[in-house]
Each structure stands twice: as C-alpha cells, then as structure tokens.
Amino acid sequence: QVQLQESGPGLVKPSETLSLTCTVSGDSVSGYHWSWIRQPPGKGLEWIGYIHNSGSTNSNPSLKSRVTMSVDTSNHQFSLRLSSVTAADTAIYYCAGGIWDWYLELWGRGTLVTVSS
Amino acid sequence: DVVMTQTPLSSPVTLGQPASISCRSSQSLVHSDGNTYLSWLQQRPGQPPRLLIYQISNRLSGVPDRFSGSGAGTDFTLKISRVEAEDVGIYYCMQATQFPRTFGQGTRVDIK
Numbered sequence: 001q002v003q004l005q006e007s008g009p010g011l012v013k014p015s016e017t018l019s020l021t022c023t024v025s026g027d028s029v030s031g032y033h034w035s036w037i038r039q040p041p042g043k044g045l046e047w048i049g050y051i052h053n054s055g056s057t058n059s060n061p062s063l064k065s066r067v068t069m070s071v072d073t074s075n076h077q078f079s080l081r082l083s084s085v086t087a088a089d090t091a092i093y094y095c096a097g098g099i100w101d102w103y104l105e106l107w108g109r110g111t112l113v114t115v116s117s
Numbered sequence: 118d119v120v121m122t123q124t125p126l127s128s129p130v131t132l133g134q135p136a137s138i139s140c141r142s143s144q145s146l147v148h149s150d151g152n153t154y155l156s157w158l159q160q161r162p163g164q165p166p167r168l169l170i171y172q173i174s175n176r177l178s179g180v181p182d183r184f185s186g187s188g189a190g191t192d193f194t195l196k197i198s199r200v201e202a203e204d205v206g207i208y209y210c211m212q213a214t215q216f217p218r219t220f221g222q223g224t225r226v227d228i229k
Binding site for chain 1 (some may be wrong): 118154156158164165166167169171177207209211213214217218219220221223
C-alpha cells in the first residue's frame with residue numbers, strides 16, 4: 001500500500017521560500033506522476049503542478065516562475081519549492097500521485113503552511 | 118484556463134435519497150487523443166481529497182457503485198443513487214484535458 005507524507009515548516013515569512021517534501025512509502029517514486037495541490041483554509045482546490053522522474057513537469061502559470069519541483073529517487077521523496085511567498089500562499093498543501101498526472105489516486109494528509117511575519 | 122462551474126454549491130439530502138451534482142466546463146474537455154479527462158473527487162470533513170471517478174464515468178476500485186458519472190463535451194454529472202452518512206463532504210470536479218488542471222468550486226453534500 002503506497003502512502004504519502006508531507007513535511008516542512010508550518011510557518012514561512014513573507015518573501016521567503018516555502019519548501020515541502022513528500023515521502024513515499026510502499027513503492028518506488030519511479031513510474032509515478034507526482035503532483036502538488038493546495039487548498040486555502042475553507043476554500044477550494046488549486047493545482048500547483050506535477051513532476052515525473054523522467055523529467056516531465058508542468059506547473060500552474062498563475063504561480064509564474066515561483067515553483068520548482070524535484071524528485072529524489074534514492075530517498076523516495078519529491079519536493080516543492082515556492083519562492084517569494086505572500087499571505088495568499090497560506091494553504092494546506094497536499095502531495096498526490098498516480099500513474100498519470102491526472103490520475104490522483106494517492107494523497108498525503110496535507111500540511112498547513114502559514115505565511116506570516 | 119478552463120473554468121469549471123459546479124451546481125449546486127450546496128445539496129442537503131435525506132439519507133437514502135439520490136443526489137446529483139452538475140459540472141460545466143468553459144471549453145470542451147475532449148482531448149485530441151479522443152479521451153475526456155474529467156474526474157470527480159470527494160473530500161470528507163478533515164480529510165484529503167479522494168479520487169472517485171476518472172474519465173467521466175470510471176470508478177476507482179473500492180468506490181461504491183452508488184456513485185456514477187456521466188456526461189460529454191462540456192456538461193457532466195455525478196450522481197449518488199442513495200446517499201449514506203459517509204457520503205457527507207465536498208465534491209469537486211476536475212479537468213485534466215488542458216494545462217493547468219482546474220477544479221470546480223466544490224459542492225457540499227450534507228444530510229437534512
């Protein structure tokens with residue numbers, strides 16, 4: 001059974017970089033498409049982007065060039081970096097995955113990241 | 118971006134009765150490969166979303182058959198044939214025909 005677990009700071013200062021890691025257990029990170037989705041408290045879902053260990057990746061233009069994603073196959077992890085954060089980036093961040101980027105069958109429990117000084 | 122519009126935004130339902138959620142996209146979701154990448158996700162209170170249905174009508178393994186999806190082009194529907202207490206939550210449609218992937222606003226299903 002594949003499980004995902006997000007980790008990272010729960011509080012980030014404005015203008016700094018949000019960094020999150022998702023650890024995959026129960027299978028290899030290879031062969032899956034890994035996604036990040038966020039949800040501002042009490043609001044709906046926003047797709048951030050996906051990455052595959054082959055190098056295939058895509059991210060939401062609304063986040064412009066602030067998003068960087070990577071996969072670490074040796075440590076069974078994939079990561080998200082979001083630079084120049086503002087209060088608008090406060091959200092629960094979910095990692096998710098599947099055999100295709102849209103086949104979001106696997107989800108982490110989510111981690112709340114608050115942007116505040 | 119493809120805009121996904123769900124109706125209603127809230128659906129109080131009597132246990133055992135049906136529920137229906139509509140999702141309309143601002144553009145056709147038929148991909149150039151001939152497939153339609155429209156999914157439905159369920160988010161129970163305090164939990165992460167869960168994929169229920171993909172490509173309009175395909176249920177994931179383990180999803181009860183009281184959930185069904187239908188539609189084509191720009192108009193899609195999720196139906197719950199007989200609502201159970203565990204179905205309470207917010208339901209989202211999501212399109213994956215175009216980048217960026219986009220979600221509907223969500224429809225809250227609760228018990229009357």
